[in-house]
Amino acid sequence: MNQVYFRFYAELNDFLPTERRNFGFVHTLDKNPSVKDSIEALGVPHTEIDLILVNGESVDFAYLLQDGSRISVYPVFEAIDITPLLRVRPQPLREICFILDVHLGKLANYLRLFGFDTWYRNDYEDAELAQISSSEKRILLTRDMGLLKRSLVTYGYFLRETNPKRQLREILRRFDLFRLISPFRRCINCNGSxxxxxxxxxxxxxxxxxxxxxxxxxxxxxxxxxxxxxxxxxxxxxxxxxxxx
Structure with a gap:
């Protein structure tokens, strides 16, 4: 059995048990899994991550962990441009658009009200949500961590809030959307113009x-x-x- 040392930063600690938050900790591996599989086994969806450093070097999700590796895992950087270091995902989306799971109908209405391209149906299956998110390059919003861990999902976000109005503010802050608000230009009913x-x-x-x-x-x-x-x-x-x- 191999052992590695993990340290998660900022809001990624939301997904960890209390005793592992904001501290480095030892994690035991079975063989040499990918860093993505190890991170998600600890409860952190890969869609929340922007940068992984293994022994100080930026790596992608497929990197295979070795005994004694030190892994630092970071969320999205909002104030610092770290583009030259990124290995875990493609270039940022040119346009922000969303797809929401079946439990977020009220939030879908609010996002459309504020002018954001938002797909929502109350009968989407998880596989459909992941496929559409991938093919249409839509950010998948959900409170289902299992959905975000699907390999097809590249862009996604786990909502911390449960109240739809607070969820709206959370999304506007998280993706820095206040300057892009353009109310009343989308249909709340169907997302059309x-x-x-x-x-x-x-x-x-x-x-x-x-x-x-x-x-x-x-x-x-x-x-x-x-x-x-x-x-x-x-x-x-x-x-x-x-x-x-």
């Missing part, structure tokens, strides 16, 4: 009293849902302003 539409063009789709009291309307390009600035819009606008502040 929403554009202004002439009042005359939707006369047959909206009740007469709504047409009488409102002048500005928008319509989803995909599902055809009609939006106008009624009392519900004002509540959503207040919520957007509160979060942005």
């Amino acid at each position: 929403v554009h202004s539409v002439d009042k005359a063009d939707i006369r047959e789709q909206v009740q007469a009293d709504t047409l009488q009291y409102y002048e500005r309307f928008s319509r989803c390009d995909d599902c055809g849902k009609i939006y106008w600035q009624g009392s519900h819009y004002k509540k959503m606008q207040a919520f957007v302003e509160e979060v942005m502040e």
Whole structure:
């Protein structure tokens, strides 16, 4: 049996038992597994990791651990550009877009409200989520660590919060999205793009009293849902302003 020395940094400690948080510890190996398999066996999803150093050298997930290795594991660096050191994943995504598991419907609505491309269905199977995340280069958001450990998933994040509003703020902070907020440009219903539409063009789709009291309307390009600035819009606008502040 081989022994190695692990040290996890910052929020990666969220996944470890209390006695292993913020300390180096010895871990016993069976043969010479990959560093990815060893890390996930300890409970940390590979999608949370940006940098792995083994004996001071940056390695990829396939690196095979040897007896006596010292492994330092780091989360995403938000304030420091470590691109020249990265070995564990491809280049950063050009555009931020998401796919959410079946338990995050409310969060999906909030992300769409704030203008972010967000795929969600309440009947996705885990295998579908992993496949879509991989093929469409979408960040998979979930509270299911087993889902994030699937080999197909390159971009993913484990939500610490359980309340949808706090989850929204967590995502905006984690991926530094405040400057990209563009509310009311996506359909909350289906994620399609929403554009202004002439009042005359939707006369047959909206009740007469709504047409009488409102002048500005928008319509989803995909599902055809009609939006106008009624009392519900004002509540959503207040919520957007509160979060942005």
